[in-house]
Amino acid sequence: MNNSDRDTGHATRPKRADARRNAETLLDAAAAIFVKSGVEAPVRDIAAKAGVGTATIYRHFPTRADLIIAVYRHQVDACAEAGPALLATSPTPHIALGRWVDLFVDFLVTKHGLAAALQTDNPGFETLHDYFLDRLLPVCTQLLDAATASGEIRPDLNAYQLMRGVGNLCIGADNDPRYDARHLVELLVAGLRRPR
Structure with a gap:
């Protein structure tokens, strides 16, 4: 050389x-x-x-499809990477979980905006749901496990159930100004706390 x-x-x-x-x-x-x-x-x-x-x-x-796929993956990656960082910097694991769920809600609002495009026949879209689960379920599990181990939350909820529940609460949030999905998600996360 x-x-x-x-x-x-x-x-x-x-x-x-x-x-x-x-x-x-x-x-x-x-x-x-x-x-x-x-x-x-x-x-x-x-x-x-x-x-x-x-x-x-x-x-x-x-192509526009390339851009949509890249935006989706970029947002999934950002949400996945935020989990461990929030766990390391938040005062408690429950607070870290709540902050991460806020980011997840932000992602879901954008994802619902992409929903129509993601339902097309473009082969690049087929693997996105698996990518979403592969990247985010382990992060949510880590946050839930930490909050459970600290004694802050109940142990009877798994990551898939929480993510699915949050996702269901976000459906339609962008179409109805009277519907406050973020508030309902906050109530859900608060409800995970163990009674004192």
């Missing part, structure tokens, strides 16, 4: 990190626009929110 090869190798690493950050910025912008305007929102709106040109979005995500 000559010096120019070494220099090139060093120059490409930061670009890969920059490209990853740029893609994350695009995904965050797309998620925000999808929540506000739906998955059929113009790409130019996403580009404006991200501070890039539309060509940059198409370079990363050639």
